[in-house]
Amino acid sequence: MGSQEVSTVDWQGKHVTVAGLGVSGIPAARALHERGAIVTVVNDGDDERARAQAAELEALGITVRLGDGATLPPSTELVVTAPGWQPDKPLFLAAAEAGVDIWGDVELAWRLRGTNGCPAAPWLAVTGTNGKTTTVRMLASILEAAGLRTAAVGNIGVSLLDAVLGEQEYDVLAVELSSYQLHWAPSLRAHSAAVLNLAPDHLDWHGSMEAYAADKGRVYEGNTVACVYNAADPATEELVREADVEEGCRAIGFTLGTPGPSQLGVVDGILVDRAFVANRQKQAQELAEVSDVDPPAPHNIANALAAAALARAFGVEPAAVRDGLRAFRPDAHRIEHVADIGEVAYVDDSKATNTHATEASLAAYDSIVWIAGGLAKGATFDGLVTGAAKRLRGVVLMGADRALIREALTRHAPEVPVVDLDRTDTGAMAEAVEHAARLARPGDTVLLAPACASMDMFTNYNKRGEAFADAVRAHAEKSA
Structure with a gap:
């Protein structure tokens, strides 16, 4: 299916099972019901919130089964799943055995685009282990600067279904896609797509690094204009080589060094393009x-x-790239400068929830007091510590799995002073900041880049970042 073609499905009377209530399941159930499908929603949970959601759907005539997400309802002709449900769930095994297709919310959105009376907008898709949200929001800012009607959608808080079925008409969509979403999106065909990087993540869901990479690589399938890869990450280029793309689609690399032909890169502090120019052998x-x-x-x-x-x-002009980047402001808790206190910078990168993201964060500063720890999710930290050892003034550890980081520091950076906070209450952050401030010297950066998930101590990484910022402000008042 070419990227501008619109899929037509006769939904009238089609028995569809939607797996999971929530941000993707509820809009999917509503959209399918409105098109005449006979919809049954199944959900593992049966709490007060799920019952309230179920009541709203049942009032429309949609069947909801709470506390039973394992059994495939009789007569099911299609399963539409929330992206987080693992592929080995009994529901999906039963569907596969019965020859029933399984789509994710992205696949459904792709199939329904253009059915609301608006032309189907092409998708510019972004995936990768880290940096997806920032890149998609940068892209949307650039597209807006070019005067295009666009939105940042997908795994970014705005439902793709809402975007493709709403009344707003778009010229192009900037789409963030997770590996979960790509796993269940067999017919997605983007205009152009990028895989930013690949590092071990979500391996419990995918089963192996190879399966994780393969799902990321699905974003390139059927691309019509460009497959964008990271020249510093050969695995992303390999995914381009393996992809089945439209005739004429090009491989476009990006690099922090001087770009070769068909690449974008950096020369003397300037971002330059040697890919989309008339003579890429000689021009930039x-x-x-x-x-x-x-x-x-x-x-x-x-x-x-x-x-x-x-x-x-x-086809965006160079001036719009510049203007869009200038207009862009990063989301909270992504290398967010909180304060300067006594010539020490305090930076919140609570979003760095894995080692790959933290490695990038640590590489941004020359001398660091690092605040780290939380839930390791099976990660190991030797490579991270080895790469960062020369930049570390000191380390403050907190959280359930801090011992794993401490052991890596003992092996690879034994001379770096370490403060180990033996507490996991939320007030530990204030103590962590005080210890970090004592370790820091003028010119240093106190960096919260945990390399771990937050749920041992905080509701989410946002709450962890907010606790850090509050602690920094309290420290500033005491230091004034």
């Missing part, structure tokens, strides 16, 4: 300055180059 087009990117950390420059490559693949 200036797009923006490194200082136009906020913050200008190396991994964020890489995000900007990937966003620029997708925008240029869509």
